[in-house]
Amino acid sequence: MVAFRLSSRLAAFEGMVRDLARNVIRPLALEADRTHSYPASFYDSLAAMGYSGGQVPEEFGGEAAAGEPAAGSESKKRPSSSNRLMVLGSEWLAYGDPSVILNIPGPGLGGPPVQITGTPEQKRRFFAPFKPGQPVAWGAYALTEPHCGSDAKAIRTRCVKDGDHYILNGRKTYCSNGARAVWTVVFATLDPEGGRAAQRAFVVEKGTPGFSVGKLESKLGLRACETAELVFEDCRVPVENLLGGEEYYQRAGGTSFKTAMKTFDKSRPMVAAMAVGIARAAYHELRDFVSEGHLGGRPILRNAPLRITLATMRRKIEAARLLCLRAAWMADHGEPNSKEASMSKAYAPQIGQWVCSEALHIMGGHGAQRERFVEKLYRDVKVFDIFEGTGQIQRLVVARRLMPNIRIQ
Ligand SMILES: Cc1cc2nc3c(=O)[nH]c(=O)nc-3n(C[C@H](O)[C@H](O)[C@H](O)COP(=O)(O)OP(=O)(O)OC[C@H]3O[C@@H](n4cnc5c(N)ncnc54)[C@H](O)[C@@H]3O)c2cc1C
CATH class of the missing domain: 1.20.140.10 (Butyryl-CoA Dehydrogenase, subunit A, domain 3)
Structure with missing residues (x-):
């Protein structure tokens, strides 16, 4: 059976985001495009309304998304609707202003790798800055490099194990929210000739020695979004920040x-x-x-x-x-x-x-x-x-x- 009508919960959520897009976001959009940013108070108010860029799982401090059963409730076994909520929210926020959707505070594109591969301890640590009630914060995701984007297996950012740290060297480019992120999921390789099996993902926290932000891009569109170059020069990342831990990569097929x-x-x-x-x-x-x-x-x-x-x-x-x-x-x-x-x-x-x-x-x-x-x-x-x-x-x-x-x- 195919149902083409949104459930009442999804429809209510869609209506709420549509109103936000029309009445709050759109009036600010042209000025944000001109000045390349939204006022800080705008992000605070989005967070206060419960909007998050990327979901924080409920068990790690997030709130059940609108339309989701609460954790532990009888209806927990029902299929999630979080992906449909994200699709509907994405459509209408972009309707208001496409720049806003990339700007909403939250784990952003960095969230899914932590959720998919992170150990329970890593999820607890890295989702913590995004719990409701905290000051606004961003996560980021850095895969693309100056010489490769589509061909993700060709990355050259090196990671070398050194005692209880990995040392990262290389450059990432076009990283959304990369300059303001409290942490960034960074993809690196043990051996540039080693293909997929040699790739590892790290959560690199802001302020880690050897990690710096390069230039901010000036772009054709999405001008109110921050797009940054990231530089790693003998950047020492603790082994606890290797996403999934060493065991994940020792298991067959464990590659970032x-x-x-x-x-x-x-x-x-x-x-x-x-x-x-x-x-x-x-x-x-x-x-x-x-x-x-x-x-x-x-x-x-x-x-x-x-x-x-x-x-x-x-x-x-x-x-x-x-x-x-x-x-x-x-x-x-x-x-x-x-x-x-x-x-x-x-x-x-x-x-x-x-x-x-x-x-x-x-x-x-x-x-x-x-x-x-x-x-x-x-x-x-x-x-x-x-x-x-x-x-x-x-x-x-x-x-x-x-x-x-x-x-x-
Ligand atoms: C505003 C913005 C935000 C971004 N945010 C992020 C981010 O947060 N994190 C991140 O990691 N990256 C980010 N990116 C990078 C983005 O994902 C890459 O630009 C994209 O993957 C394309 O890679 P590339 O630019 O290296 O182009 P290339 O891969 O060099 O591609 C150039 C052209 O060649 C074509 N091409 C490439 N390979 C093939 C093939 N096998 N067959 C046919 N055609 C092919 C492409 O379709 C394209 O037309 C962002 C980019 C922009 C512009």
């Missing part, structure tokens, strides 16, 4: 590469949903613009090709949203979802780019004005086809899942 990839199964539908939110925002901007405007004395909306374009936009946005919700539903039910997660990520950013481009084009010079929201959306949407795996990489993942015995070069 799996940790990095499993993170994507949860995060890709969310990132795809952000592109859906951007597409919906551009669609609404265009719809409102043409509803008010006139062309040659006639209301623009009387123009049949334009009406068809609007209908096509809406159809593609809904299709993209369903792909995201399906991948999230599978994750909530504990089903393998790599293929479906990549399908959503391959599709939604393309739709987002097309809708933003068409909207700006149809609005003409008005669309290109700096103070118009659609101009910002047009700049913001591109990166959703780049980070968390580019569109090409998603299509390759899907092809490999469909044809596992054929290697595509």
Whole structure:
């Protein structure tokens, strides 16, 4: 049986985030884009409202997400709805302003590796800064290096065991929230020629000797987001910060590469949903613009090709949203979802780019004005086809899942 209606809990959550996006975030978005940041009080108020960038598991101090059964309750065995909540929240926060979603205080992309691979003690330690009621804090995730992003097995940041420490040397690039993070999950290798088996993940805490922040990127879009270069020079990381502990890597198949990839199964539908939110925002901007405007004395909306374009936009946005919700539903039910997660990520950013481009084009010079929201959306949407795996990489993942015995070069 397929149910296409959101449960009342999910629908209530969606309505709440939609109101926040429209009434609180949107009025601040253009100024944040111009100044490259939101005011600190904005983050405090988001945290006070219970919003967290990445979930803190309930057993490690987080709160049950809206719609989730409380820990220990009879209904605990029911499937989770946390992935669908994250997808819906991602869509509507991005609708308000795509920069906000990457800025929300919380463990961020660093959360899933800690949750997936961390020992109970590591989860207790590293989720502690994000418990409700604490000052706002960020976590981060550093995989990409100046010479490699898509080919994650090619990382060169070295880790060498030295007594009860590992010594890290190398550079990471494009790390979201990397400068302000209280800790960052850093992927390194024992041997750059050793492929996946040689990779390890560490939680590197702010202030660790040998760890510093390099340049902050100035970007085309998402200008209110912090994107940092991280530098490791003889950085001494205690063995207790090796994610999963030594035993994890001694077990067959214990490699941080799996940790990095499993993170994507949860995060890709969310990132795809952000592109859906951007597409919906551009669609609404265009719809409102043409509803008010006139062309040659006639209301623009009387123009049949334009009406068809609007209908096509809406159809593609809904299709993209369903792909995201399906991948999230599978994750909530504990089903393998790599293929479906990549399908959503391959599709939604393309739709987002097309809708933003068409909207700006149809609005003409008005669309290109700096103070118009659609101009910002047009700049913001591109990166959703780049980070968390580019569109090409998603299509390759899907092809490999469909044809596992054929290697595509
Ligand atoms: C705003 C922003 C935030 C980011 N945040 C983070 C973060 O928090 N943590 C992090 O680790 N990284 C982050 N990234 C990095 C991002 O994940 C990488 O940019 C992305 O994975 C692409 O890697 P690359 O830039 O090295 O491009 P490349 O991998 O060099 O790709 C360049 C081009 O080649 C294509 N290509 C590559 N390989 C293949 C192939 N096998 N087949 C066909 N085409 C291929 C790609 O699709 C792309 O078009 C961020 C990037 C940005 C822009």
